[in-house]
Amino acid sequence: MSHLLFSEAEWDFPALDRAFKAIEHIALNDLKLDIYPNQIEVISSEQMLDAYSSLAMPLMYNHWSFGKLFAREEAMYRAGYSALAYEIVINSSPCISYLLEENTMTMQALVMAHAAFGHNHFFKNNYLFRQWTNAEGILDYLAFAKKYVAACEEKYGRDEVEAILDSAHALMDQGVFRYRRPPRPSRERTLEKMRARAQYEEESYNELWRTLPAGVEPPATTPTDDPEDDYSGDMKFPEENILYFLEKHSPSLRAWQRETLRIVRNLAQYFYPQKQTKVMNEGCASFVHHAIMNILYDRGMINEGSLLEFMHSHTSVVFQPEFDDKRYYGINPYALGFGMMTDIKRIATEPTDEDRDWFPAFAGNGDWVGVLKDAWANYRDESFIEQFLSPKLMRDFRFFSLFDKADDGAYKVSAIHNETGYRRVRQLLARQYDVSLNEPNIQVKSADLKGNRRLILEHKMHRSVPLDGKTRELVLAHVERLWGHDVGLSETDAN
């Protein structure tokens, strides 16, 4: 056992470095992962709470809601309701992972395998992240956003900025492009635009206007010719991205308010892929750390104590309480994701006849790394479950599906984990992870800019499920604030 990476529970930087190199070796050679360069930061628990409360981003503009989140998290943490996450990882290039200083050395190794390789690989390779987020630009953009919001607070007052952010946050779920590719936020372009605007103001400044008696306004400056600022331009209906629509067409917003909406919208877009890949992302990271830690042990690089500590932590992370358990709080994405990926490995290496029937494409082909890498790259939760959930796993989880109609007094069990039910259960579970079906589908239907300026939103109901009445009114008030005029919302049955 001469090549143990570490034997003490306490970590230090040389040990971290040794562990990182060993893990990197396994990740790149055994698992053939493809990753962004890593940047690993050690932080204290307070900083971890900080990071939590700013949407897990290293920098973020200021808003009270983040303070509220912090207060709540801190209270939960102090009361012992929730342990701190061992790590936070950010989809950026370089990929930033935070290690909590209180972790033991084993935990640090686990966390590095989990975040710096598992999540990192997923961020870099999954098609949703590749197509919809800009890992290289996000930190720069956030820095810009933070500065911009701070400058607005200075110039227009905290209350004004707060009001806009409140309203924008309320519409964050409706602030993403689901089907067409969003224009990329470019910090340079935005900065360039601001510079040009400031320069124009400087040039057109006329000393004479200062001598006018108070109350007399200088003649309005001619608007600059910027296609991005053409807010009254062609409106296209229907528009799924309400924030985008308001940013471009609201008759009552000022330029900085539009820019603020854009910031929130870009953030929403940035987080949208994460929403759709919770199971896969966590599954991928858990699978990778599990594989790496076991290989480390097999090669004698960690001792039994570390292995047991790792197993203890790992099993509690991938634990799935049953539905009637007091601890049940939905399906645990770690459990499902890890379960499915382990199962894929099993099917690829030791398939049963059932597996050969269900997964003829790869059952028994032995190349589990290839199958997994393909899945990680080309699926999201919904399609991944639809494609890869095996009967064995459904039996293991003892999945069953319920049908619920609002007026009925009882749920109906529609399918269970048996021969006739596998396909139905799998399909329904996949639907459950389809974000577009689980979030209300609200679009801008029309807007009358020439007449009463009424904005009409339409909620296309999926299977007649209406909006929650209370929040509906509250959010509509926010839409009205941004639009500046009457807003109506109709709910229609899509079917």
Place this chain on the structure above:
Amino acid sequence: MTHFIDRRLNPKGKSLGNRQRFLRRARTQIREAVQKSLKDASVADIDKDRKVRISTKGTKEPRFRLDPKAGGEHDFVLPGNKQFTPGDEIKKPPSGDGGGRGKEAADFAEGDDEFEFTMTQDEVLDIFFEDLELPNLVRTTLKDTPNKVWKRAGITTAGSPTQINLIRTMRNAQGRRLALHRPKLKDVEELQAELDALEQNPEIDREKIAALKERIAKLNSKRKWVGFIDPVDVRFNSYTEQPVPTSQAVMFCLMDVSGSMGEREKDLAKRFYMLLHLFLKRRYKRVDIVFIRHTHDAQEVDEQEFFYSRQSGGTIVSTALDKMLEIQKERYATSDWNIYAAQASDGYTQSGDARRCVEMLNNDIMPLCQYYAYIEILDEREMEVFASEESGAELWRAYRTVADGWPNFATKRISKPADIFPVFRELFKKADVA
């Protein structure tokens, strides 16, 4: 080496800005919650961090949400089937708590209406003391107070040698030497060496020797009259005396502990004292407390005795005032101490004593005090009887006359814990708010 960045030493409180924004946003709710939590808690705990539960009214973050309970139909998948087969029906729980979720889960999910977080002591107190200000905080006698400190007051040309400012002096000297071209010692020595060399063989160059000698003499004489340091160079640090406001306060707690003051009354009084103490602590570097209890005679006691021991006897309030004056003379000179006094009583005293109290207050005590608060503790029935400020027991009526003459004398009545905070706030209201 891999990129490990140690962020642990980065400045803390990155989210402070967000927290302030949050506290500001939820100000109304937080204020209510703080007041409520302070009311119910024992005052001894006021000095700690405090859990506050606030409603999220005002800090709601609404989003559009689907509500499957209100209409329509949907399917969902759950893990952990034990006995169900297709076609079974499961009765919905009456509260509509879908999917058999445990209670805790529901608590978390619906926990949006209220939530609890911890506020630091400072944040709590800031809210509690929001618009309170101790009256006459700056000593009115600041002008004639002998309490002074020496403060640096620049540079002078005259002073005692111990206060000499070397840097300034040497800098001046150097400037003067440069301006007057004082010959350097090195130059003189070089010439001298040259001269010495020539004088080995005096015959060779007599003229040069003479010239050198003359030059050396000239340089030396110049060195003499352009001194290395001249009296005009010398500078001294200057100090002046400045009056400083007294930064320490003493708080006299006077209480009637005769039989008529029960546990309830003492408890109320205690809360008031604790608050006052806390308040003074935030304003002054050092706060002393003197506890004086009295029946028919007065004693200085420690806190434990003061609040918890019982004594029987009559009630003569003026003895406590005597004792206070005595202690003040002995230990707390007005030049060094801000004096605050708070007296709690149930309002009864021996007949005739009230007049003496008033005399003492008017003549001896009030001129010394920054503030004197008299709290009369009544039971609730009495509170109704004495609803008007004018009516009251002997002491109360007597003290009212003192209050007329001294703006820094206050009288208040309380009958239950909930009264203390409002009374306290009223007593120490900021002058401009009042």
